[in-house]
Amino acid sequence: MTRVLLLGGTGDALRIARQLGPEHVYSLAGLGKVPDDLSCEVRVGGFGGSEGLARYIEDQRISLVIDATHPYAAQISANAAKASNAARVPCWALRRAGWQPQAGDDWRMVDDWTELTAALVAFKRPLFTLGREPLAHLDEIPSQQFWTVRCLDAREAHPRARILATRGPFTLEGERALFSAEAFDVVVSKNSGGNATEAKLEVARERGLPVVMLRRPALPAVDREFATVADLLEALQVSG
Incomplete structure (x- = not known):
């Protein structure tokens, strides 16, 4: 057996x-x-x-x-x-399978944290959907940025970051509401594939927002x- x-x-x-x-x-x-x-x-x-x-x-x-x-x-x-x-x-x-860019998408592909932060220099309100990794870098947030970090870990309040301790799946309606409330100007994501967290990419496409995508x-x-x-x-x- x-x-x-x-x-x-x-x-x-x-x-x-x-x-x-x-x-x-x-x-x-x-x-x-x-x-x-x-x-x-x-x-x-x-x-x-x-x-x-x-x-x-x-x-x-x-x-x-x-x-x-x-x-x-x-x-x-x-x-x-x-x-x-x-x-x-x-x-x-x-x-x-990973996600594939569609018409209207603006993906900026990166290989590691150093390339990722370099790709974010011009932005002010990134939404991080990488898991817990950004939590180790909260003291490195550039002066012009305010981070929103969505992950499983709950953390104490930070003066320049909001930690959303939550788990998918995330609905299209919920993502639209979040993006409208927080005024993100860029999304940071892993190319995880699947349906549970894909809605953020659709909302980014709707709003014309770039996506900094970490390669697999x-x-x-x-x-x-x-x-x-x-x-x-x-x-x-x-x-x-």
Whole structure:
């Protein structure tokens, strides 16, 4: 019988986890809400790098690793591929397609934080949708800027930033209301793909706002890649 270790933390991963029975394991890094309505085992916390993950795979008699982590969780994906190889079990990955610019979009592509901040010099009211990374740079906010940072982490008030501790999905109507209230002049985003947070791009397009887009990192080769949850679940059912 296949015993799955599902590496998650995304909405897509939760959809997969809801289809897993008690013999399988859903692993979370410990960020955000831990689901309490799953039939499978839920594990919270790290493994200690690829070597620790390989030991866990062997100790728990895992026979398939599924990487359904965020497209920007490059280190976790690298550890999953390396550990699976070391433990001699297959590794599958759910890798949803990124967003593509459409007519009317003004995307400025960047590779790291240094390029990102350089691309923001001319703006005053950026909306950051990168997760928690901007929180480490609040003391570096340029004098002409006021940041809005949307992420899962709640933080104390900051004189030059507003922290929106919230989780998607975000509706088009909700995003329109937020953009109107805050008067953003640029959006900062990862190219996460999917529908949960795409509405901000549509509103940016409607309002003629540029988007500073962080490119996706390179991810390791795995035994099988899937573009959709449905395709992965179908393959999992066939594999037994």
